[in-house]
Amino acid sequence: MQFQITNPFSTELPADPNQDTVPRAVTKACFSYVTPRIPSNPQLVHYSKEVAQLIGITTAEATNTAFTAIFSGKEILPNTRPYAMNYAGHQFGNWAGQLGDGRAINLTQIQHLQQKYTLQLKGAGATPYSRRADGLAVLRSSIREHLCSEAMHHLGVPTTRSLSLILTGDTVLRDVLYDGHPEYEKGAVICRVAPSFIRFGNFELFSSQKDLQTLKLLTNFTIKHHFPEIKGTSKTDYIAFFKAVADKTRTMVTHWQRVGFVHGVMNTDNMSILGLTIDYGPYGWLEDYNPDWTPNTTDRENRRYRFGNQPQIALWNLYQLANALFPLIEQAAPLEAILDAFQTQYEADYTSMMRNKLGLCMAAETDLELLQLLSQNLLLHETDYTIFFRKLSELQKTDSEETAFEILSEAFYKPEKISPQTQDSWLYWITQYTLRLQKETASDPDRKSRMNAVNPKYVLRNYMAQLAIEAAEKEDYSLIEELHILLKKPYHEQPNAQKWFAKRPDWARQKIGSSMLSCSS
Template sequence: MKLKIQNKFTEILPADSITENYVRQVAGASFSYVTPEKPSNPKVIHVAEEVLELIGLEPKDATSTDFLATFSGTTVYPETKPFAMAYAGHQFGNWAGQLGDGRAINLFEIEHNNQSWMLQLKGAGKTPYSRRGDGFAVLRSSIREHLCSEAMFHLGVPTTRSLCLLTTGDSVLRDVLYNGNAAYEPGAIVCRVAPSFIRFGNFELLAARNDFENLQLLTDFTIQNYFPEITLEGKAKYLAFFKAVSQKTLDMVIHWQRVGFVHGVMNTDNMSVHGITIDYGPYGWQDDYNPDWTPNTTDSENRRYRFGQQADVALWNLMQLANALYPLIDEAEPLEAILNAFSPQYQKKYNQMMLDKIGIQEENEATIALVKALEENLVLEETDMTIFFRNLAEVDKNDTEIMAFDRIKTAFYALEEITERNESTWLFWFTQYLTQLKAATASDEERKQKMNAVNPKYVLRNYMAQLAIEAAEKEDYSLISELYEVLKNPYDEQPEAEKWFAKRPDWARTKVGCSMLSCSS
């Protein structure tokens, strides 16, 4: 197993002067060197072969002893020094101070095909930033992260990738519901892959400490290595960087809304400057369309990170990044201009995304009103978001409104409970929808193809992940492989996978791991 190693981050940015691995406040540094803890009996249980190829390895490498040793943290790859990043953040809207990689250890950076990647182990032991944690991860959360990272990529959502999933052979104590009932669970490790894991919180930490020298060093490093299109100098360079991050963040959230994904814990330390989805914790997909739904038990009261508020939270987080970058710019007005442009730009892109989902090409007052009416209708009854939009493509422009309504009825969780009034509301919407379809020049087949390219048939619903977890806890990893293969082609029909194009089963409605999840992993 041979990798082309780079060490840009650790060569250019300042290291923690203390080399001992104990929990502490780390000052004047962007990272601390730390060695992963050796697991007792590591085993590779799944490898994403596409990611293997992405970093320059072959399938045979995944079965080598070097692969197992490196990506379990058993040995350190030659000419590398693993490290944990220092960063801060706002958690649930409150300043949390220093956070950092509490259970993530960056192994190294590599280059392949003129692309740079950072490889990071999640669950490989304590770091100086572990606070009260043990630095480990459990199998259930690791399965969810591994499958979701790859599922999101194939959905076309900007995301970190996952190279492999391993069990450690060690038990980890976790209190899943934070109710005092801690229990031992099997430990696991995921190897994450991304251009870098630099977050909003990296800049927040340095700004909060008035460490402006290192703030500028980090920002210059980030621009030079990851935003090479920015060729300006001085304040203009930093404004261009903030504008680029804002745009990437906006696009990422549009994709989340398009596929019905809820991140669940949009703290500023979980926001990437690359505009990619990171830190898959208590995430979830919309089963029934509900703008107020959050999958995170910690967020169940205030629902700060609910589906319908993700764009607003992204803007709030960008405000915190703007505050962190302000010392490099020393002017509020240009930063405010970028922030003020976010919501109008988001609404415009959101409208176009929703029109794409319903197969309408022209954006005007009538079609936007149609979208708004649809959003209101979807919450009248418990309606499966994925199934509704996928089946909507089956509507024929020559249908009657009753025929069109019949085509989407399988998306309702309790069809027999639909009131006459709500059915009438739906039929009125379909009357307007069919009018728009008849006015369009595209054929039904052309429209269907375009709709099916943005409305996935298969997403990683929580109950699907939970089934894979329960099987894996019995050392049956076949469902992980099955779901991985299905989710590689989420927009295809896949007749052999039709069982996964189904509403959430009744047993999953309130089951732990299916309805809501905690951050405990």
């Protein structure tokens, strides 16, 4: 493997002069140099051919021992010095101070076909930011991130990518639900790929430390390398930078709501400055439509990061970023204007997105009422979010209400228990929806095609990931590959994969790993 090494982050920004990995406060430094922990017996479990090609790795190179050695942390790429980033953050709404890359180590940045990518190992050992943790990861959580990163990309959701999943040959002690019952699990490392892993928390750190010199260096660096359309470094340019981040964040969250994805831990240190979905921990997809659902056991009481609250949390996080950048701008009004506009712009984006999910090209005055009634109906009886919108495309303008209801009933978890009142509510909505379709000029086949391009048939349901994990723990990795292939074409019918177009099985309702997860998951 021959990479074109660039490494601007570690050459243009200040480094921590201390070379050890002892947990400590690190000031006036954007990163600390670290060395990945050498695994005892690394074994390649799976890799993404697409991501390998993206960064210039051939199939032959990806299946040799050098690939496994480098992307497990056993060997260091020539002319590189791995490092861990220094950042702070708000966790569950509370200021947590310095956090940093506790179990992530950036190997290097490379350039391939005029595009730049940072290669980052997750689970490769301790850093100065590991606090009381070991910096390692387990197979369970690594499978979830590896599969989800690629699934999200193919859904059209902005995300970091995952190149490889490698067993380390070592065991890791983890308490899955933080309930005082730790167990040893298989250790693993994944290689994450993104243009940058800079987060909101990078800026929060230096602002909180009143280190305006480093804050300015970081902001100028980020604009130069990741927002080249912003040409300068004046206060006006910093405002433009903040607006660009807000726009990217809004786009990302709108996509989350479109596909029913719940991040689970939207702390500011888990918010990418590029509007990428980052740090796949206790994430999940909606099974039944429930705006109050969160997959995170740590968030079970307050449900701060529940599905329906994600847009508001994104805005709250942007307020924290605005506070961090304020010392460079010294003007509150332009930042407040961007923040005030976020909600209005999101509502417009959301309405447009939902129109697309319903197959409506033209805006009508009754659309908001139609959407509101739909949200109410989806709560009347346990209804699968993904299946409902996919089946909705099968309705035809000439269908009777009863025929349409029969089609949609496949999305109900217990259709035999639908009450007469609930059925009447659905029949009324179907009537309004059918009347609305009469205003559309597109044919039924054209509308179905457009709807199926935004409403996925296949998503990485929580129980699917759990099945892959349980098989992998028995050294059967075939389901990882099967799901990886399936999720590369989530909008396609894939008749041979019809078994995955199904509601959550009963056994998965309360099963650990399928319903609720912790931050160690």
